[in-house]
Each structure stands twice: as structure tokens, then as C-alpha cells.
Amino acid sequence: MKDKKYFIAVKILFYGILIINLLLIFISVNRSSMAVLISSQFTFIVFICIAWVLIKRVFSVFFTNLFVMMDKMMNREGVPNFDHIDGTYMSQIYHQLNRLYDVLQMQQSSIEQEKSKVQSFVSDISHQLKTPLTNLHLLQEALKQSGISPEEYQDCLEKQGKQLDKIDFLIRALLKTSQLENGLIQIQPREASISQTILSALEGILVPAEKKEIEVYYDNSTDYTVLHDPKWTSEALFNVMENAIKYTPQNGKLNILLSRTEKYVKISIKDTGIGIPPADLSNIFIRFWRGNTNILEGNGIGLYLCKQIITLQHGYILVNSIVNTGSEFEIYIPL
Template sequence: MKTSCFSVRKIVLTVSAGAVITALSLMIGMYALTGNSIVFYGGLLLTTALLLWGAVLVHLLQKKLLEFTSDLCRTLDGMMNGHEKPEINLDEESLLTRISHRLERLYHTMLENRRKLEVEKSALQTLVADISHQTKTPIANLKMITDTLLGRSVPEEKQKEFLTAAGSQLDKLDFMIQALVKTSRLETGLIVLEKKSSPIYETIVTAVNGVLSALEKKELGLLMTCPEDLCIVHDPRWTAEALFNLLDNAVKYTSVKGNLHIVVQEWEMYVKLDIIDTGKGIPESEQAAIFKRFYRGDTVHEVDGIGIGLYLVREIITMQGGYIKVRSEVGKGSTFSVFLPR
């Protein structure tokens, strides 16, 4: 028999009617067997008293239930508004207390989810503002070049200069979009790093191959000190991506005919990989901020870049259980140290 379709009032009336009918049937049966009217009237009086006490009990239960449901609705409203914490009566062990315990757990879960939502919302707003800021200059430059080429007659030699400049701005936008896509896929877990035991030497060579052209163009010397048989557990593809970004920065900020040095050392818990350059260096006041997304120091605006490479490096290394440090002195160069667990 399903009781979900019955109200409390219907249940009480049904039980009361059944009790009265049962009591009357018993009294009539006893009177028929004994013929004593005292038994009948005594049973009737007892039934009446029991019904009265039953009515009192039902009234008290209804009152208690009404108080509980009112408190529950008020507490739930407060929880949804984020202003009220469920109160638990620790001196009372009952069904209501058990419900209160679960409400408190639900309340803390809601608070944590709300906090995470605020953090994600703030991060999204910051990201949108950063993207808007970073794309504003290249788009303005492209618009200016296009308006110039369409609006007036430009010599062929000048046209090539304008188109070269436009290509540079498009390359910058393309690099930024690609870097943002990689970062977003890493942060959201769409890309899972596939760590395996492989030679770190091969990973470094892959990264170096990406900057060979720039190295030759600036006539930079490169020295690498790394055991060829040293294997560690890492994701070769994404680690090479991180090292490429570090090497690319080192090449950008090192003067012509400077030097780069890659040194790999085995420590007890980590493998330390240093990328040392003889570039312009990083002021101490900026060293704590260079790994932030889109951060660019005041002294490097003349060098092409968008400030997302080091942020991506930190994400890749951190996701593999490692970390990165920087030591630098203005005018003498920088050393970026990557620590990967053995």
C-alpha cells in the first residue's frame, strides 16, 4: 500500500476510524458474550480516553513537525542566499539532528562550490581582459596598414614593407592564439601528459632544433652538458615545448655573438636542468612576476613577444611534479633552472 498519496490528516483520520471500529466491535462482542453492560460502557469510556490522548499526541506531533519544517525552510533559504549556517543540537540524537548534520555538510559544499565559481569567474574576467589588451595593438596595426594600402597609392617597395609588417602582426596573433589554446587545454585537463621513462638528452635536442635558425642568425654559441643515457619519467613532447620556450626567450634576450649553456645535473630527488644565457638579465623586482600570464617587464618592450611562454613553461613543469626557478643579474644574464622528479 502506497502512503505517498495520503496527507498526514488523512492518515490520522483513517487510523482513528479503524481504532474506533475495532474498539466498538470488541465491546459489542464482549457484551454479547457476557451480557454485562458495565463491560460495554467501561470499554466505551476507555476508548474515548485513548482517542482523546491520541488527539493530544497527534496535535503535539503536528506542532513539532510544523516547527521543524518551518526551521528547515528558513535554513534552506538562508543557505541558498549564503547567509545562514545550519544549527545542530549536539545534545539531541534524533532523526532531526541527523538531517541537520547532512544540511551542514551540504552548506559547506555549497560554500566551497560558490568560492570556486567566484575564483573561476575572476580568472575568466582577467583572461578576457588580458586577451583584449594583447590583441588590441596587432589588430590596430593591421587596420592601419590595410587602410593605408587601400586608401592611397603606395609604391611597390613600400607595399612590400607594409605587407611584411602585416605578416609580423599576423604571426604574433597566431602565436598568441596557439599558446592560449595549449594553455587552456592543459588547464582544463583536455590534454593529459603522457609520462614515460625516456632520455632527457633527446628531449633537449628536440627543443634546441626549434631555435637553431635563430641561434645561427644571431651567431650565438651553444654548449650542452648532459649525460646521453640519463632517463627520467617525463612527457617528452610537452617537456620539449617548455624547454623550447625557455630557449626561445634566451635567444631573444641575448645579444649578438652571446652564449647559451645547457647543463643537466642528477640530484637525489630531482634532475636539475639549467638554461644559462649571457643576455640582458631580469631585474630582481620582476623575477617573481615573469611567470604570470601576459606579463612583460618594462625593460623588454622593444623585443617581440606576448608574455605567455613562461606561464606555459610553469604549467607544463608543475603538472609533471616539478618546479622552476630563476636567478638573474641585470647586464650579466639569467639562469632558468627546471627541476623534474627522478
């Protein structure tokens, strides 16, 4: 608290000498005494000198502490607690610097956590790529063997197709991550058919749905012209539909319903899958969150990307889910 003590000393000295100086001037005027006037001016000069020394000392202490704090902030060290929470401007600056340091530390911690998640994700994807690539090499060698039966040949081709699907899935996951990391989601809304956007998303999930014999229903007789980005909205819808197919057992159902409210167009995507536990509903849109399931194809990006796309278009998403019954995603886009 040295700076506060110096300021108090300067104030007391200032007001004391100011009063004395005024009295001396008053006396010198009334008595026409040059000696008293000279004494008053001398006293004022002494005051200026003393005040200069004290103020210089205060600013010296202030800037020394300020530079110490800045050095520690730049070196990511703990900032010393100067306990300068009083009425002086310098104390307020100390306090604000401490707050700034805390905010920067929190941001740095958040960035490091995100960086760690990205590195872990990329490492995980790279590791997962090794398995299908190895299997493809083995299947390729098997196909080269002479005397292989037509049935075995066809079986090898089907297995190769499955491995290629895995590689395609992993590469698309990496591409989505790259888009998010580099801020490549640029929404360019235009007036377009929302039904065509839904159909575009459906094209990407029909083959995997057919493989699992999942019945997909969508009535495209209803349509609305909506201001949206067809490309990115289709990507968002595809991510939800892909999850629905992924987490729906064999012979399940997927229903897509298009309707409207007073201010929004509503796209309902309802499945008969494994459902989402109530405790996990608040986490499903968190980046890289995958939940506690036995399904390994997830990467924790799809729903996060979906929410980002819809939010950037001033829409929102509601989720209703019952474990072992199914989930319904309601996507709202402004009209």
C-alpha cells in the same frame, strides 16, 4: 532559533508525559484499574498528537529557510545569516550550506577573473594582429610600385619577414591559450633521449638567437634515457629558451647544461639577460603575468605552460636571477 525552542519543548513534553505514562501504567498494574490504564493510553495519544504538531512546525520552518537559502544561492544573492550554530542537525545543515555557498562564491569569482583575463588576452592579441597585417598591406603596395630600386625591394622583403614573425608569434600564443583552455595537454610519457628533446627545443630558437648574435652553447655528448613526453617537454624547454633569447641583449649568451642527481635529470638554462627582480620571482609562473618590462612580445603564457607540463610529469623548476646579470632556470625531471 525557533527550531531549537521547538525541539526543547518536544523533549520536555516527551520526557514529562513518558514519566507520567509509566507511573499510570505502574499504578494500573498494581491496582488492576482499567480506568487508570485507559488514562495512560489517552495521555500517550495526546502526547503523539502534540509532538506531531511541534515536529511538523519545526520541519516547516527548516525547509522554508532551506529553500530560501537555495533560491538565493542560485540567484547569486547573499545568503541570510541564520545563526544556527548549535547542536541540532538542522543547525549544522544551515552552517554547512553557508560554507558551501562561500566556497561556490569563491570558485565563481575565480572563474570570472580567469574568464576576464582570457577575454582581455584575446582582445589584446586581436588588436596586436592589426598592426603587422596593416604593415604587410602597405609593404605589398610599395612592392607593386614601378621604379623601385633593388635595395628598397630587399628592404621591403626584410620588413615583411619581421611582420610575418610577429603574426606567427601571436598565432602561436593563441594556440597555446586554446590548448590550456580546452585541457588539451595530455602527457604521454615514454622512455626517450632527453638530449634529443633538448635539441628539438633548441631548433626553435636558433634563428632569433642568430639575429641578435646571441651565442648558444649546449654539449650534447651527455645523454640520459628518461621517462617523459618528448613533445610537451620540448615545448616547455622551448618556452624557457625563447624567454631567454627575448630578454637577453644583443651579443649575449645562452648556456644549456644537462646533468643528473640521484633521482632527477637536471636541465639548466642560463642566460645573460636583464634578469628578474626578486619581488617578481614568485609571479613569473602565474598565468598571463608579464611583469614590468619594456619588451612587448610577451604574453604571460609560456612559463605558466612550462610549469604545468613539468609538474604533470612530477618534476619541478627552480629559478635564480640577478637583475642586469642574467637568469638560470633549473628544470628537474624524475629519472
